[in-house]
Amino acid sequence: MAEALLEVLGLKKYFPASGGLLRKPQWIKAVDGVSFTIQEGTIFGLVGESGCGKTTIAKTILLEEQPTQGTILWRGQNIFKMRGEALEHYRASTQAVFQDPYSSLNPRMRVGSIVAEPLIVNSFSPGRALPERVSEILAEVGLELEAVNLYPHEFSGGQRQRIAVARALASKPEFIILDEPVSALDVSIRAQIMNLLSDLQSLYKLAFLLIAHNLATVRYMSHRVGVMYLGKLVEVAETEELYNNPLNPYTKALMSAALPSHPDVQREEIILSGEVASPLNPPLGCHFHPRCPQSMPICSELEPELLEICPGHLVACHL
Amino acid sequence: MTPLLEVKNLQTYFFTRRGVTKAVDGVSFSLDKGETLGLVGESGCGKTITGMSIMRLVPQPAGRIMGGQVLFKGDDLLKKSGKEMQHIRGDHISVIFQDPMTSLNPVFTIGDQVGEPIHIHHKLDRRALLERVKEMLSVVRIPNPETRILGYPHQFSGGMRQRIVGAIALIGEPDLVIADEPTTSLDVTIQAQYLRLLKELQARHGLAILFITHDFGIVAKVCDRVAVMYAGRLVEVAEVRELFNHPAHPYTMALLRSVPKLEEQVERLQQIDGQPPILRALPPGCYFVPRCSYAMDQCQAEYPPDVEISKEHRAACWRLVKS
Numbered sequence: 001m002a003e004a005l006l007e008v009l010g011l012k013k014y015f016p017a018s019g020g021l022l023r024k025p026q027w028i029k030a031v032d033g034v035s036f037t038i039q040e041g042t043i044f045g046l047v048g049e050s051g052c053g054k055t056t057i058a059k060t061i062l063l064e065e066q067p068t069q070g071t072i073l074w075r076g077q078n079i080f081k082m083r084g085e086a087l088e089h090y091r092a093s094t095q096a097v098f099q100d101p102y103s104s105l106n107p108r109m110r111v112g113s114i115v116a117e118p119l120i121v122n123s124f125s126p127g128r129a130l131p132e133r134v135s136e137i138l139a140e141v142g143l144e145l146e147a148v149n150l151y152p153h154e155f156s157g158g159q160r161q162r163i164a165v166a167r168a169l170a171s172k173p174e175f176i177i178l179d180e181p182v183s184a185l186d187v188s189i190r191a192q193i194m195n196l197l198s199d200l201q202s203l204y205k206l207a208f209l210l211i212a213h214n215l216a217t218v219r220y221m222s223h224r225v226g227v228m229y230l231g232k233l234v235e236v237a238e239t240e241e242l243y244n245n246p247l248n249p250y251t252k253a254l255m256s257a258a259l260p261s262h263p264d265v266q267r268e269e270i271i272l273s274g275e276v277a278s279p280l281n282p283p284l285g286c287h288f289h290p291r292c293p294q295s296m297p298i299c300s301e302l303e304p305e306l307l308e309i310c311p312g313h314l315v316a317c318h319l
Numbered sequence: 320m321t322p323l324l325e326v327k328n329l330q331t332y333f334f335t336r337r338g339v340t341k342a343v344d345g346v347s348f349s350l351d352k353g354e355t356l357g358l359v360g361e362s363g364c365g366k367t368i369t370g371m372s373i374m375r376l377v378p379q380p381a382g383r384i385m386g387g388q389v390l391f392k393g394d395d396l397l398k399k400s401g402k403e404m405q406h407i408r409g410d411h412i413s414v415i416f417q418d419p420m421t422s423l424n425p426v427f428t429i430g431d432q433v434g435e436p437i438h439i440h441h442k443l444d445r446r447a448l449l450e451r452v453k454e455m456l457s458v459v460r461i462p463n464p465e466t467r468i469l470g471y472p473h474q475f476s477g478g479m480r481q482r483i484v485g486a487i488a489l490i491g492e493p494d495l496v497i498a499d500e501p502t503t504s505l506d507v508t509i510q511a512q513y514l515r516l517l518k519e520l521q522a523r524h525g526l527a528i529l530f531i532t533h534d535f536g537i538v539a540k541v542c543d544r545v546a547v548m549y550a551g552r553l554v555e556v557a558e559v560r561e562l563f564n565h566p567a568h569p570y571t572m573a574l575l576r577s578v579p580k581l582e583e584q585v586e587r588l589q590q591i592d593g594q595p596p597i598l599r600a601l602p603p604g605c606y607f608v609p610r611c612s613y614a615m616d617q618c619q620a621e622y623p624p625d626v627e628i629s630k631e632h633r634a635a636c637w638r639l640v641k642s
């Protein structure tokens with residue numbers, strides 16, 4: 001049984017919202033009590049629409065944000081309490097690839113330096129071994145050796161994303177956060193990058209946190225999927241189980257709203273009314289109840305807990 | 320019956336110090352009243368410039384429409400004067416752009432902006448205009464139009480702004496709407512609401528829609544017919560089901576196979592190697608050759624002709640030419 005690599009426990013991240021001089025302080029509840037576990041060597045997909053908190057979770061894992069409450073454990077150790085060698089090791093083991101290949105690479109650095117940077121920062125490769133390691137990784141992501149001396153702007157979007165992946169692999173991480181890795185790329189290039197990530201994952205037994213809004217992409221790549229809405233996890237299950245048997249009304253609406261792959265695809269049309277509420281003032285009780293086609297009186301009063309309905313399948317809903 | 324819109328051999332080039340970019344190079348298609356035609360392709364394929372050329376909104380001085388005809392109700396738009404085009408835009412043909420934040424003016428109320436097309440093109444007294452605007456806002460499902468008419472764009476969510484843009488595009492009751500990636504910036508559930516609204520409005524007003532997109536999912540959901548573009552040229556045109564069931568051009572086939580599908584799980588996606596060509600340096604033969612698994616010698620020598628596969632289905636590929 002694979003070991004739990006990363007455990008997010010009751011994570012809350014609230015941002016202060018300026019209410020003006022005389023107003024009561026308000027809070028943007030970006031992440032409001034989220035817990036999930038990522039096993040070694042598995043891909044965990046996190047889906048949700050804008051404002052659901054998925055990017056904030058990623059930033060917290062990368063130590064770019066401090067939690068308001070709750071904790072994150074890396075192999076049982078609290079990442080926010082790590083110091084010295086343990087912290088260095090964590091940073092080297094956890095890397096990220098972001099959405100925009102145009103802004104995530106330093107335009108003034110050559111590719112060779114960009115890819116070498118994590119190695120230098122984490123004081124891994126001494127002197128001579130460095131260029132070797134860099135060419136090794138570039139080959140692995142399908143880039144030519146000549147790339148070392150070129151600048152990011154000399155590459156296309158898809159190639160730049162390969163550079164970002166190379167940089168993420170440099171320090172031999174165990175875990176990579178992929179935040180919308182292909183949405184900014186041309187459609188004909190996406191499959192290349194998805195296959196590359198998939199291959200590298202199997203080869204190095206990497207764990208991924210895949211954040212994406214495209215349900216089909218998440219289905220293709222993930223082992224396990226979590227659905228978020230307004231700062232909360234509303235459903236978590238193994239990929240096939242989630243896609244074949246979604247239980248939460250929001251998950252069902254999300255799947256219904258996803259674009260079909262063929263004009264003849266028949267789907268139950270669940271069109272939600274209204275807009276996504278603001279994380280500044282989420283509805284009382286279940287955050288989704290004002291838009292939920294199946295809401296009951298209890299939904300506006302009591303927040304549903306995330307409970308295991310069938311083995312491995314957790315849902316937060318009063319139904 | 321003559322089609323509402325007939326584009327014939329449209330050519331729009333861009334002239335810069337670095338050379339000539341043939342953004343649109345001999346594109347032909349037609350669109351009927353009440354029909355939705357999807358113009359699909361990746362970034363740089365020329366689909367947006369095609370839409371802009373129809374509206375005569377090609378960025379100048381670099382861009383220039385070099386040739387072809389754009390027949391709207393039989394009249395060639397490329398021969399019209401600037402003033403005549405002004406009468407047509409917003410009234411007979413309107414546009415919905417991708418980013419509602421830059422297509423809405425932040426310093427004018429939405430009431431002013433939605434009313435503008437009527438204000439410019441027709442003579443209506445203030446009260447009648449206001450009624451028309453409120454009616455339009457409720458049609459696009461903006462709640463409480465009476466109060467929101469005084470609101471400014473920044474006070475609305477992305478989905479609502481895109482609906483306001485839709486209201487502006489439709490208030491003049493145009494015959495044709497050019498929608499350029501209108502849902503790209505919207506969340507999945509909001510996108511679904513919006514597409515449904517668009518189809519309802521189309522049915523109600525008998526609109527023709529030219530839907531420009533890179534997403535085959537949108538094509539599957541809302542289009543009746545599809546035209547696929549690659550590097551400035553049309554490589555395939557077909558009725559939507561025919562395209563998905565029997566794609567004829569290798570690019571279309573490869574693209575459809577490389578997209579992950581929600582309805583099925585595959586072991587591995589069939590990727591397309593290489594990248595789209597640079598428009599300033601196009602090869603003499605078919606532009607897809609470097610990435611095509613069926614390329615023959617003839618493909619590199621000469622650009623393939625349009626081959627009629629069936630009544631409504633054509634594709635530009637040497638494989639389809641019977642010797």
